[in-house]
Structures are given as C-alpha cells and as structure tokens.
Amino acid sequence: MKIHIIGGGNLGVSVAVGIAKFTEGNQVTVTRRSVANIKHLEELGITVSSDNKHNIQEADVILLTIKPYQVDLVLAEILPAISNKIIASAVSGLSIEKLQNKIGPLNHAIRVMPNIAAQFGESATCITFQDDKATYGKEVVALFEGLGTAPVIDEKLMDAATVLAASGTAFALRYMRASMQAGIEIGFDWKTSLAISAQTVKGAAEMLMQEQVHPEQLIDRVTTPQGCTIAGLSEMESHGFSSSLIRGIKSALKQIKGK
Numbered sequence: 001m002k003i004h005i006i007g008g009g010n011l012g013v014s015v016a017v018g019i020a021k022f023t024e025g026n027q028v029t030v031t032r033r034s035v036a037n038i039k040h041l042e043e044l045g046i047t048v049s050s051d052n053k054h055n056i057q058e059a060d061v062i063l064l065t066i067k068p069y070q071v072d073l074v075l076a077e078i079l080p081a082i083s084n085k086i087i088a089s090a091v092s093g094l095s096i097e098k099l100q101n102k103i104g105p106l107n108h109a110i111r112v113m114p115n116i117a118a119q120f121g122e123s124a125t126c127i128t129f130q131d132d133k134a135t136y137g138k139e140v141v142a143l144f145e146g147l148g149t150a151p152v153i154d155e156k157l158m159d160a161a162t163v164l165a166a167s168g169t170a171f172a173l174r175y176m177r178a179s180m181q182a183g184i185e186i187g188f189d190w191k192t193s194l195a196i197s198a199q200t201v202k203g204a205a206e207m208l209m210q211e212q213v214h215p216e217q218l219i220d221r222v223t224t225p226q227g228c229t230i231a232g233l234s235e236m237e238s239h240g241f242s243s244s245l246i247r248g249i250k251s252a253l254k255q256i257k258g259k
C-alpha cells in the first residue's frame, strides 16, 4: 500500500518509521511544513515533503496526524485533489461522523488511535469505522496490525482508548521513572536501574499477553507469605497506588470530554 501521512510530528513520524521497519511492501510519504525536521526519514526509504498534495493521488491510505485545529485547513488543501480515498484520522476528539461530513461521500473515514510505540512495532492502536466502511476499515486494521495490536472498538470508547493507549504510554513511563528512582535509592546507578525496571515491565506485560490471565493470578506467583513482595505491595496500596492511577485515568478522560 501507499500511505500518505500528513503531520510529521511525534505520532506521524512514529507511525511512518514503524511502517518502514516492521511492514513489508508499503511505501510511506510524510508531510509537514518544516520538512527539514524529518529529512532524516529518507534514510529509511520514506518520502518527505512540505507539500501535502505530493503524489497524493497515488495514495491508498491518507493518515491525518495533525492537531484538531489544523484539520480544516489541511482538508481544504487536499480534498480538491482526491477522491475515493481512505482517510484515517488519529486526531483526538474528531468523530467519524464529523470527519465523514468534512471529507464528503466520495472518501472513506476511519478513526485510529495509535501510540508512539508504533515506531517499535508495539503500538496498541484502537480502530473504529462505520459498518458501510468495513472493507476500508479492514485494510487499515491490517496495516496497524503490523505495528502492534489493532483492536476494532465501538466509537463511543474512542476517548477512553486515547487515554488508555496514548496517554497510557506516559503513565507507564512515569511508573518506570519512579521504579528507576527507587532503584537508585537502593543502590543501582540510574542506567542499570532503568534497564532492570524496563525489562521487568516488558516481562510482566509479555506474561500477561501470552497467558491471557488476570494480573492478580501472576502477582500471586511472586507473592510469598510474609515475603518482601507483599510487604511492598501493601505499603504502595496504603499510599493509594492503584487508586491514584485509576483516578488519573478517569481525570484524563474527563479532560478529553471537556467535563
């Protein structure tokens, strides 16, 4: 497929690099106004341009990774040049209905919510589309399955997906930062501490994904009666470990919904 990414910032570049590195037979173009910032992508065989319409007629999928306030301007620029295109949008808060209205009946709106781990083939990309766009939706799902997981979800959960998968990256990293800091306090230099913390999180996630069990079942396997793990967990929970995370996620969702 030919994928045309408009908005070569944090997310657009991550997806472009992920496609170039982890999928086969796909060609990627990325655009942004200050194109010098993404020139280095050419080393990966990615085409870069400051012209949003650069070869856009040849694209199979146009991916929007711009800020919400940039959407109308970009669409006004590209719509006269395209027809019968899949337009996948990662723009937070922009509903399929609104996007479909903006792009007209000749193009096909798909909503995606990847995260920046797409760059390493490890994004959790939630995808949603209307029933009559299933054929196009499946093409986008197949693309993002090459960059991690790509569950199709109900559109009403898209804001929740933004918080859990996109903001969730920051939440997980903050956990790792705290774990690393604690590692320094108990004797490691920061690099060793970070390497141990990151691999431990990766291992825990791998176990969960492979065994498909409730986390508490795995926690039970490392929790010896009267041991250090239960002592640590109890102390963390007494300081609101789980509840602060849950409250943070709910607060992020309120923010996105404008409540």
Ligand SMILES: NC(=O)c1ccc[n+]([C@@H]2O[C@H](COP(=O)([O-])OP(=O)(O)OC[C@H]3O[C@@H](n4cnc5c(N)ncnc54)[C@H](OP(=O)(O)O)[C@@H]3O)[C@@H](O)[C@H]2O)c1
Pocket: 006, 007, 008, 009, 010, 011, 012, 031, 032, 033, 034, 035, 052, 065, 066, 067, 068, 070, 073, 074, 090, 091, 092, 113, 114, 115, 116, 166
């Ligand atoms: N970051 C994430 O983890 C993440 C995850 C999921 C969804 N999202 C959503 O993805 C969108 C982008 O987020 P981001 O974090 O990647 O933002 P960002 O880093 O600011 O990237 C946006 C890019 O769009 C470019 N741009 C602005 N106007 C443009 C135009 N007229 N034509 C072409 N490119 C233009 C900007 O570059 P120039 O100024 O050089 O043009 C910028 O590099 C947002 O809607 C966000 O909510 C982000």
